[in-house]
Amino acid sequence: MLEDIYYQGNTFIHKFDARAKLIALAEFVIFFFFPVSITILAVFLLFIMIFLIVTARINSLLNSLKAILPLLILVLFITPFFNRTGNPILIISGKTIFSHNGIMDALRLAIRFTGITLSFTLYFKTTSMENMILSLRWFGLSFNLSLVITISLRYIPYILSVYRNVVDAHKLRKSYIQKRKATFITKIRNIRPVLISVLIYSIKKIPILAMVLEKKGIGRKNRRTSYLKLKSIKLAVPDMILLSILTIAVFSTLFLKKI
């Protein structure tokens, strides 16, 4: 399931330290809220797009854009109506419909939303789940919570297959058919037995999983060791230097005169 998210590669960004990448992601997101000119935001967005194409192929970029397209169109269409100050662009019966400021607001929001989306895509496409969780642990995520994430990712496909089996079983008995024309209440009523079966099946796994975890020493107080490790901080120094340069570059845009 996760293979669809992470794009296996050997590029510079793939090898970049996961902790530094997480900080860079936060910086990128903050950057798109900066009160800088739209040109600067657009140039930055273009850089992210190029990085994404280089590291995870053009399909990753296109899929991300396709997913946000409806909301993006909505943003571009609706936002100008909320700000009609500035030079009028379209006037109907003496009323300003579109103004320069409204259009600029819409553009800024569209770039912001696209930028944040693509920054996240770049991060998830180039960071494996192990490194992601290890870096979160390095930043203070508890062992128990990281364990919850790791095990639930393994349980999702399993419970999903249980859900599909139950749906198929109910369909065979014609007790589960979701018609588009049926009322909402009927649809809920139809799906209820399926959900009850799946939930009981899953809940019964809780004591079994708990026993397995106890056998593995989960819950004991002694310090745990970890088989998987991030690269040592010494080896990550070049990445951290690069991150510092990036940070300076990002924050220096605040002092640039409007282009």
Place this chain on the structure above:
Amino acid sequence: MESKNTLSSAFKISTVTILTAITTIFTIAVRIPIAPTRGYINLGDVAIYFSAITFGPFSALVSGGLGTALADILSGYSQWAPISFAVHGLEGLVIGLIVQHFYGENSSTANLIVAWTLAFIAGTVVMAGGYLLAENFIVGLGAALTELPGNIIQNIAGIAGGIPLALAIKKAYPPVVNFKW
């Protein structure tokens, strides 16, 4: 069977783990088509209401937040994952705390109705309000307002599906009452 107060941390971890997986699946896979818009509503909130009522506020906090965040990441909308984590986690916590406070084992039907009504109002305010606030900053007020009705419908589905499920599971699998913490 273990009692509520003596649940080991391994048991708590496994409870939250399974609930997280359930929440993710209810969000990604279980969808009900809505005829007028030809869109879908997901049942992620059903899982959150169910978890909060059956397993308590803290299980719902973690599973609601993590489950919906994982669903966002797995379905290619990772940009919403931090917001979903915060909003749905808080939603689960608030619903769980209200139900726990107003609804005990010997509570009257009136208490039950009060608990569920307050849980629904608080859950809707936290979820729909939280998304409205976050989306306002990211996509602007106009686009954020268009998402508001969908989020409210999602919450109505959450309580309409979550409560019957919680009652049915309690009846069909009684040991589940000992899994609450």
